Amino acid sequence: MKGWMWWVAVFALAALVPLFGPSGYVLDIGVNIMIYAILAYGLNVLLGYTGQLPLAHAGFFGIGAYATGILTLKLGWSFWLAWPVAVAISALAGLLLGLVAFRTKGDTFAIFTLGVGVIIMLVINKWDALTGGNDGLNGIMPPAGLEALSKSVGLKLSGGFYYLALISLALTVIAVARARGSVFGRSLIAIRGGDDLARSAGIDVYSHKLRAMMLSTAIAGFAGGLYATYLGFLGSAATGPIQTFTILLYLLVGGLGTLAGPLLGPALMYTLAQNLKGLQDYQYIVFGPLLVLLIMFAPQGIAGLWMRLTARRTPPPAAPPTQKEASRAGS
Amino acid sequence: MTTFLQQLFNAVALGGVYALVALGLTLVYGVMRVPNFAHGGLYMLGAYLTYASLTGLGIGYVPALILAAIGVALLAALMERVIFYPLRDAPHVSPMIAAIGVLFFLEAAVQLIWGPDFKQIPAPINGIVEIGGVIVTWQRLIIIAASVVVVVALNYFLKRTLTGATIEAMSQNREGARLVGINTNRVGALTFAISGLLAAAAAALIAPTLLVSPSMGEVMNLKVFAIIILGGMGSVPGAIVGAFLLSFAETFGGAYISLDFADVIGFAMLVLVLAIRPQGLFKRGT
Numbered sequence: 001m002k003g004w005m006w007w008v009a010v011f012a013l014a015a016l017v018p019l020f021g022p023s024g025y026v027l028d029i030g031v032n033i034m035i036y037a038i039l040a041y042g043l044n045v046l047l048g049y050t051g052q053l054p055l056a057h058a059g060f061f062g063i064g065a066y067a068t069g070i071l072t073l074k075l076g077w078s079f080w081l082a083w084p085v086a087v088a089i090s091a092l093a094g095l096l097l098g099l100v101a102f103r104t105k106g107d108t109f110a111i112f113t114l115g116v117g118v119i120i121m122l123v124i125n126k127w128d129a130l131t132g133g134n135d136g137l138n139g140i141m142p143p144a145g146l147e148a149l150s151k152s153v154g155l156k157l158s159g160g161f162y163y164l165a166l167i168s169l170a171l172t173v174i175a176v177a178r179a180r181g182s183v184f185g186r187s188l189i190a191i192r193g194g195d196d197l198a199r200s201a202g203i204d205v206y207s208h209k210l211r212a213m214m215l216s217t218a219i220a221g222f223a224g225g226l227y228a229t230y231l232g233f234l235g236s237a238a239t240g241p242i243q244t245f246t247i248l249l250y251l252l253v254g255g256l257g258t259l260a261g262p263l264l265g266p267a268l269m270y271t272l273a274q275n276l277k278g279l280q281d282y283q284y285i286v287f288g289p290l291l292v293l294l295i296m297f298a299p300q301g302i303a304g305l306w307m308r309l310t311a312r313r314t315p316p317p318a319a320p321p322t323q324k325e326a327s328r329a330g331s
Numbered sequence: 332m333t334t335f336l337q338q339l340f341n342a343v344a345l346g347g348v349y350a351l352v353a354l355g356l357t358l359v360y361g362v363m364r365v366p367n368f369a370h371g372g373l374y375m376l377g378a379y380l381t382y383a384s385l386t387g388l389g390i391g392y393v394p395a396l397i398l399a400a401i402g403v404a405l406l407a408a409l410m411e412r413v414i415f416y417p418l419r420d421a422p423h424v425s426p427m428i429a430a431i432g433v434l435f436f437l438e439a440a441v442q443l444i445w446g447p448d449f450k451q452i453p454a455p456i457n458g459i460v461e462i463g464g465v466i467v468t469w470q471r472l473i474i475i476a477a478s479v480v481v482v483v484a485l486n487y488f489l490k491r492t493l494t495g496a497t498i499e500a501m502s503q504n505r506e507g508a509r510l511v512g513i514n515t516n517r518v519g520a521l522t523f524a525i526s527g528l529l530a531a532a533a534a535a536l537i538a539p540t541l542l543v544s545p546s547m548g549e550v551m552n553l554k555v556f557a558i559i560i561l562g563g564m565g566s567v568p569g570a571i572v573g574a575f576l577l578s579f580a581e582t583f584g585g586a587y588i589s590l591d592f593a594d595v596i597g598f599a600m601l602v603l604v605l606a607i608r609p610q611g612l613f614k615r616g617t
Contacts, residue, residue, distance in 0.1 A: 107564065122598075296421075
């Protein structure tokens, strides 16, 4: 079975779920998983492909969510107009951050973006007039026409949201897969191998990093808009570093730098977290060491383990080794 | 003028605590090239161990501080052995992510053991002193005195003892250090132990002036990272200068501009400095 056929199968199966009349709880978990998956795809572009650790990711999720919320609530825009605008705002904010942040490299970049992530959260939390501050934004409406559309095919609003999230996820996967397969995507992989290495191959590292950042933050804003309209309520907590770390954990569990990982991780971990609800705040007693063990023994996550298993059965396609692998094999 | 002097004292005390925490972080970065995101967790744990020693064992403030410092130092050394040493050749994002896992584990574990409520640690000497019209609490004076003593002792250790010199040598050049016969494995664990010790001591010092909670490490984490980036990652003098820059900006910004945004001021300063000088204020020769 070819790669894309798996994807069609998975999405077809997922599309069948609401037809069996599942409880609202199941659909809610499904929508949440998909929102987190989209967010994880965004993080994967920078961390998995480009090898940069951006710790402001949830901040851009927040920018997308609050932009959607503010545009619909305070300016009375339609969601369908506010959503793309919010994505554009997130991408623009990402560009602005990148212009400064990519002057730093490696560890400094990670810590710098962490600082920016905190600033974004604090500004959202304190700017009462715009964001509602501590009280948050209340009463964001579902997208116009979604309920009527769902009713016309015999579904509840939750079913409509499920399909909206599924379509959004599919669009994200297609966009990321296409980007990954293009010259742009391969250049990002080269940058992951090392800035100097990429530069020696004639890649404009700075502008490629900027474009990767914009793609990543645009996807985060895309997820944010969906989150805003789905939940109808926004609080600043979802835009802080804790949220970024949660996505990071999901992505690592699924598999860094893989196409399936950002979907597998949230699907598994979010479901698990829901079942560990009794533990509430203590879930990191389990997740903390899990994160450490994963990064030490299975840095490629579930998708990586799967690829390792299948690689033994089928000869791998001839891929040129990265510089690091080549030098390791040589030594 | 009195307000100004009052704020000055607060800023110096706060800066002393920041300096202790930031020094450990910058030493670890210098030696191991690991940005230890779990550092704030060690700081938080230090405060809780002090609290536990005071209430559980019923010992005095100074023994409690020492006990907490030793406990956290051992844990930090263990962390280096079990997690960061095996990850030394992994891609540079791996140890960072592992450290984040440790941070969350520590936070959750502390919350499980001691609960999410705020805890209060009584000050060893209550009351206030008046110095030239300025009213200062005894605890602030203790913080200032203790942090000066610790920084001087650390400086002596790094510059004047052989073991300390190995740490400096390794942060200057790993291969070079190995070439002259330094056991770089041992230095790694030692550096982590010292960083844990400093973080726990700082926490025990400042704890009586604030409330202890499991999330107290997160904010401190961000601040000390801001400090060591400001000062230049791995630079010891840079960490001290950065610590006082931040504490002065926060204290005076909070007093004269807006208390709401006092926490943002530090990060805004960081972003500004990095935008102009990406390598930090005190670039070390490499």
